[in-house]
Amino acid sequence: MPRHNTAHRLMQGSRDEAHLFAALGDPVRLSLVKKLSAMSPQSITELSEGASITRQGITKHLHTLERSGVVHSVRRGRESLYAFTPKRMSDIRRFLDRVSAQWDRALYRLKKYVEE
Numbered sequence: 001m002p003r004h005n006t007a008h009r010l011m012q013g014s015r016d017e018a019h020l021f022a023a024l025g026d027p028v029r030l031s032l033v034k035k036l037s038a039m040s041p042q043s044i045t046e047l048s049e050g051a052s053i054t055r056q057g058i059t060k061h062l063h064t065l066e067r068s069g070v071v072h073s074v075r076r077g078r079e080s081l082y083a084f085t086p087k088r089m090s091d092i093r094r095f096l097d098r099v100s101a102q103w104d105r106a107l108y109r110l111k112k113y114v115e116e
Contacts, residue, residue: 017091020068022068023065028057029061032047032058032062032082033065033070037086041083043076062082066082070088070089071083
């Protein structure tokens with residue numbers, strides 16, 4: 001495969017990961033993910049109960065999470081129910097595993113160098 005295609009794929013993957021981490025980087029969105037991962041699909045009304053922001057604010061955060069693939073929505077009558085998408089957490093785990101493995105290898109090489 002040509003080198004430019006590989007670089008493009010790596011850059012696209014980095015953009016996707018950055019988008020995912022940015023979506024999870026907000027405390028309100030992280031709280032919504034925790035709620036949705038612990039319970040069955042919920043409506044905006046249910047998710048906004050006890051929240052310190054408006055329903056419109058919750059809706060905007062949910063749309064950000066939906067664009068990043070962390071949650072998905074299904075229509076039930078006139079309302080949307082939001083549910084957690086576990087696959088995206090697997091994507092994060094794979095990313096962190098790759099970075100961790102790179103650091104493990106680098107630290108092992110450093111240890112060997114220091115011991116020599």
